[in-house]
Amino acid sequence: MLFNSLHFLVFLVLVLSAYYGLPHRLRWLLLLLASLYFYMVWNPVYILLLLAATSVDYLGAYRMSMLPDPAARRPWLILSMSLNLGILFTFKYFNFISRSVTGLAQQFDPGFEGVVHELILPMGISFYTFQAMSYAIDVYRGELKAERHAGMYFLFITFFPQLVAGPIERAGNLLGQLRKHVQFDYARFTSGIRQAAWGMFKKVVIADRLAPMVNEVYNAPEEYTGVSLALATFLFAYQIYCDFSGYSDIALGTARMLGIDLMDNFNRPYYAKSITEFWRRWHISLSTWFRDYVYIPLGGNRVVKWRWYYNLFITFLVSGIWHGANWTFVIWGALHGLYIVAEQAVRLPAFRGRLWDALRVGWVFVLVGISWVFFRANTVSDAWLILGRMIGGIPESLALLRSDPVKHLYLGQDSGYFLISVFAVACLEAVQLMQRRQGVRYFFEDRPAWFRWSFYAALLLMMIFFGMYHDKSEFIYFQF
Amino acid sequence: MRRLFIRLAWIAAGYLLLAVPLSRYYDRYYQRHPDLCDKTDWILSRRGMAADDVFLGSSRAYNMVDVPLYQELTGRRAVNLGTSGSNYAENFLLLRQFVKHENTVRRVWLQADIYSLDADAAFSAPFHAYQFMPWLSDPEVAGVVREQVELPHYLLWAYVPFAKYIEFNGEYNLYKLLRGGFACAEGPFDASLGSELLAAAAQPLARKPVRAFGVNPEDLRGLERLLAWCRASGIEVVLYEAPEYLPFTDQPANRAALEDTLAQAAFSAGLPWLRFREPEIWSQDTLFADATHLNAAGTRRFTQELAARALLLP
Numbered sequence: 001m002l003f004n005s006l007h008f009l010v011f012l013v014l015v016l017s018a019y020y021g022l023p024h025r026l027r028w029l030l031l032l033l034a035s036l037y038f039y040m041v042w043n044p045v046y047i048l049l050l051l052a053a054t055s056v057d058y059l060g061a062y063r064m065s066m067l068p069d070p071a072a073r074r075p076w077l078i079l080s081m082s083l084n085l086g087i088l089f090t091f092k093y094f095n096f097i098s099r100s101v102t103g104l105a106q107q108f109d110p111g112f113e114g115v116v117h118e119l120i121l122p123m124g125i126s127f128y129t130f131q132a133m134s135y136a137i138d139v140y141r142g143e144l145k146a147e148r149h150a151g152m153y154f155l156f157i158t159f160f161p162q163l164v165a166g167p168i169e170r171a172g173n174l175l176g177q178l179r180k181h182v183q184f185d186y187a188r189f190t191s192g193i194r195q196a197a198w199g200m201f202k203k204v205v206i207a208d209r210l211a212p213m214v215n216e217v218y219n220a221p222e223e224y225t226g227v228s229l230a231l232a233t234f235l236f237a238y239q240i241y242c243d244f245s246g247y248s249d250i251a252l253g254t255a256r257m258l259g260i261d262l263m264d265n266f267n268r269p270y271y272a273k274s275i276t277e278f279w280r281r282w283h284i285s286l287s288t289w290f291r292d293y294v295y296i297p298l299g300g301n302r303v304v305k306w307r308w309y310y311n312l313f314i315t316f317l318v319s320g321i322w323h324g325a326n327w328t329f330v331i332w333g334a335l336h337g338l339y340i341v342a343e344q345a346v347r348l349p350a351f352r353g354r355l356w357d358a359l360r361v362g363w364v365f366v367l368v369g370i371s372w373v374f375f376r377a378n379t380v381s382d383a384w385l386i387l388g389r390m391i392g393g394i395p396e397s398l399a400l401l402r403s404d405p406v407k408h409l410y411l412g413q414d415s416g417y418f419l420i421s422v423f424a425v426a427c428l429e430a431v432q433l434m435q436r437r438q439g440v441r442y443f444f445e446d447r448p449a450w451f452r453w454s455f456y457a458a459l460l461l462m463m464i465f466f467g468m469y470h471d472k473s474e475f476i477y478f479q480f
Numbered sequence: 481m482r483r484l485f486i487r488l489a490w491i492a493a494g495y496l497l498l499a500v501p502l503s504r505y506y507d508r509y510y511q512r513h514p515d516l517c518d519k520t521d522w523i524l525s526r527r528g529m530a531a532d533d534v535f536l537g538s539s540r541a542y543n544m545v546d547v548p549l550y551q552e553l554t555g556r557r558a559v560n561l562g563t564s565g566s567n568y569a570e571n572f573l574l575l576r577q578f579v580k581h582e583n584t585v586r587r588v589w590l591q592a593d594i595y596s597l598d599a600d601a602a603f604s605a606p607f608h609a610y611q612f613m614p615w616l617s618d619p620e621v622a623g624v625v626r627e628q629v630e631l632p633h634y635l636l637w638a639y640v641p642f643a644k645y646i647e648f649n650g651e652y653n654l655y656k657l658l659r660g661g662f663a664c665a666e667g668p669f670d671a672s673l674g675s676e677l678l679a680a681a682a683q684p685l686a687r688k689p690v691r692a693f694g695v696n697p698e699d700l701r702g703l704e705r706l707l708a709w710c711r712a713s714g715i716e717v718v719l720y721e722a723p724e725y726l727p728f729t730d731q732p733a734n735r736a737a738l739e740d741t742l743a744q745a746a747f748s749a750g751l752p753w754l755r756f757r758e759p760e761i762w763s764q765d766t767l768f769a770d771a772t773h774l775n776a777a778g779t780r781r782f783t784q785e786l787a788a789r790a791l792l793l794p
Contacts, residue, residue, distance in 0.1 A: 006632055020481070186483050416655040460495075465654045469647045470610065 001041040003250045004203055004469075011038070016257055024181045028155055031178070031258070038160035039123070046122045049087065050158065056083050057132045058153045061139040065146030073140050080136040084129040091121050096325030124164030126322055128157055130289055135171045137293055144171055152178055161251040161258075165244070167265040167285035174260070182259030192256030194444045194456075199249025201459055201467075206424045207243035208468035210235045213411035213421065218376050221386045226397025228408045229390040233369050235411075236376050238425050241269065244283070268432050270368070273360040275339040278368060286322070290315050309344065313337035323375075328383060332374040339367055420466050427462070499642035506645050510614040510652055516667030519563050520611040522674065523574050529583040532556035533790065535674075536571050537591025538603065539564040540722045544774045545589075546783040547673035553787035560674030562591070567599035567606035568702030569624050572709065576620060585715050587793075589786075590706065592719040592746070592753060594738040595772070597700065598693040610648040613637065627698075677776035678769040693734070695741050707749050718793065719746050720754040723762040723782055728771040754789055756782060 001008050015034045019027055040047050060080040064073040095116045102114030135156070138144035147153040156175050162168075217224050217232035224232070248265035255262045265284050272278035279287045298311040313334070320333015348360075370387070377383035400408040410418040435443045444452055514521035519542065533556050535545045541562025550558050561574050571590070579585055599606035607628040615621045616637060626634045637644035645652045668676070710717045721742075746753035756762065767778030774782055 006636060010632070184481050186481075189484060190487070416653070416659070420655065464642070464646050465649055467646070467649065470650060 001038050003247065004200065012254065019258060020184050028152055028178060032151055032155045035158040035160040035163060039158065039163060042123050049122060050128060053083055053087055054132060054154055054157050056080065057136055058150055061136050061146040064139050077136055077140040081133060084133050088125060088129050091119055091125055093325045127166045127168055128163060130168050132157055134289060134293060138171060147175055161254040162262055165247050167248060167263050168289050169262060173263060177260045189257050192253045195256060196250045196253025197459065199246040199253060201463055202242035202246030204467035204469060205462050206428060207239045207246060209421050209424060210239040213413055214239055216412035221382050225389045225393030227394060227401060228397055229386050232411060233373055237369050237372050268435065270365055271361055272364050273357055275343050275364060275367060278364055290319050294318055309341045312340050316340060327380045328374045328377055331380060332371050335371045335374065424466060496641060503642040506652060507614045509657060515664055517664030519669065522667055522669045523561050524577055526578060526583055527581050529559060530557060531559045532586045533558040533589060534585045535560045535562055535589045536575055537562045538566050540772060541591045543676055543678050544722050544779050544782060545675055546677060546779050547675045549780060549783045550787050553784065554790050565603035565606060568596065568699055568706050569628050570607050572702060572706045573612060573621060573624050587716040587718060588710055589718050589720055591722055592742050593721045594693050594735060597738060597741065598696045599699050600696055601691065601693050610651050613644045613648055616644060677779050678773055680775045681769045693738060695738065703745060717751055718754060719751050721756065723756045723774060725768045725771045726759055726763045756785055
């Protein structure tokens with residue numbers, strides 16, 4: 001079920017009505033059934049896979065909680081991890097590895113035929129397996145008591161606002177809240193509505209509006225050059241940010257309407273002054289997951305320098321692989337790993353001042369933009385082609401901008417469409433510049449009533465007139 | 481909770497205050513300011529035409545009958561009401577609106593082939609609901625739209641003011657409205673009388689993969705409704721099957737059974753079903769843009785065949 005659909009709107013109204021109408025002891029059951037329905041709308045069969053994996057994790061963690069000796073707990077952890085990683089490998093990585101091996105083998109034996117399966121990638125698989133693994137690891141480490149209530153555990157994994165694209169929640173944060181007796185709180189409920197509405201704005205007015213222009217260029221990069229490729233990459237940076245942070249805002253807002261606070265997943269990432277800071281602001285739930293369960297177990301920074309760099313690089317490489325089974329994502333992760341290592345190895349002079357900060361923000365945006373080329377390109381060779389022509393084709397593209405602006409400046413759309421897109425991005429930036437504290441919900445809460453209501457009206461009007469509803473697109477991160 | 485409901489009621493009231501007049505304004509505006517480069521809009525904007533012959537169907541009517549040539553060969557006034565990828569429900573609405581808008585029709589040439597019996601399989605979106613949004617207050621239009629789309633969508637469009645224009649704000653665009661309507665004030669269809677011929681394709685023709693077709697009961701009902709409405713309106717109907725590239729017509733495997741269904745439907749309605757399958761003509765690559773569409777040269781050739789048969793009709 002897509003958040004940006006009429007189906008979800010009706011579903012949410014029904015769930016909220018029932019939630020606040022039911023006694024506390026039955027609410028977990030309502031949320032669990034609603035979450036299962038939410039997932040089954042996409043593919044009813046794959047709920048069995050989710051429930052089977054979740055059951056093993058539940059039993060494994062339950063067993064671990066009864067064993068005081070870490071050595072005795074280890075086999076259960078290995079079972080849980082093997083199952084989750086096995087599912088991920090089978091559905092997400094098997095074909096990629098098989099095709100890569102086949103391609104390599106065919107260099108020596110052209111007749112070599114590899115094996116691939118035609119299973120559909122279960123929606124949200126990378127998110128719910130990571131959430132389940134963090135739970136198992138926390139129980140193994142003794143940092144968390146195993147959940148005894150099976151229904152509550154299933155709800156922790158399947159809680160519909162964050163099931164298919166995160167935030168990747170920790171049991172320590174979410175399980176307790178699912179048990180808590182929630183009273184209807186007007187301020188909290190309306191702040192949830194505001195956050196969800198802001199997320200919807202980012203998705204339907206910005207991300208979905210930018211998508212056709214980006215797709216036009218990235219699906220035929222050989223037809224474009226210089227400025228057009230740079231412009232498409234710039235727009236993709238906003239598309240993916242608005243798509244994913246829009247999803248997160250809707251997820252957080254929806255959960256908040258139910259009285260549950262999920263962890264913040266984005267904090268104005270393009271205002272980061274370093275790549276390290278970018279990763280503290282972008283997909284925070286995944287960054288902290290990798291920090292806690294990959295980087296620190298590798299030794300973190302409490303090792304010799306080369307090993308520290310190695311740990312950083314490997315963490316980002318794995319993060320790239322997590323995103324998708326394609327060499328483009330591997331390179332994207334490796335590139336961020338290299339950025340981070342270079343940033344630690346070459347310390348920039350610590351000047352102060354707004355101009356210096358602005359330069360650093362711009363520099364980080366350029367670096368991140370280069371990495372987005374690999375993230376979005378259909379193939380690695382496309383990515384190299386785009387980067388090569390982006391830099392080398394500027395003089396040629398300036399002439400093309402004048403001779404065929406519809407194709408090379410408006411990227412296949414008319415001038416009105418393009419201007420509305422630029423205006424929508426400008427609105428986003430205006431709000432982000434005005435945000436003083438972390439999280440968009442504080443932005444609304446601190447303002448006088450006239451400002452808030454004028455803002456809501458403007459937001460509503462933009463969604464009415466400029467939102468993209470007919471050709472609904474899935475959220476980009478659903479594919480992961 | 482009460483406070484929330486009061487706020488929501490205020491927001492809803494504010495929305496209605498804006499949406500109700502805006503929806504009416506959009507309805508009127510887009511009925512009167514069609515995009516004349518859009519074939520459907522062009523059809524819906526016709527007034528006072530008197531047509532002896534109307535060609536109706538999907539792109540196999542729209543792109544495959546040269547109406548000016550047909551007029552020249554037969555001396556009859558004609559118009560092409562075919563639209564790309566449309567099913568019988570859409571064809572019915574277009575013909576009905578055309579007649580309702582003070583145009584007269586004596587005979588309809590209705591394309592009937594295996595693709596029109598399974599429009600969902602043949603076309604990516606066989607009913608273009610967005611085209612009819614300004615006309616949704618017409619009960620007949622609303623009835624057809626209701627059967628063609630999912631009920632929640634229909635209810636939203638029909639009963640939530642302006643919702644239909646929010647969903648289709650790409651087509652019914654504020655920017656275009658503020659700019660004074662569609663840029664295309666004079667389309668190409670006035671001269672071509674609704675026809676648009678296709679360019680020649682690279683030779684030899686690319687063989688399309690086999691696709692499965694069946695009989696969709698909804699499409700069959702759509703055909704029957706269209707025929708019944710024509711009968712009730714005193715409009716003659718001729719069913720015809722436009723040419724296909726014959727070397728490719730070995731597919732799909734159940735083609736013979738589907739053609740029997742069409743012959744039966746025509747027989748039950750007491751109508752002729754004219755087929756254009758002369759192998760000496762329709763096996764020439766040079767007449768086709770693809771396996772199911774004639775190019776401009778092929779369309780002219782087909783129009784001559786069509787005109788010859790038309791002259792034999794009373």
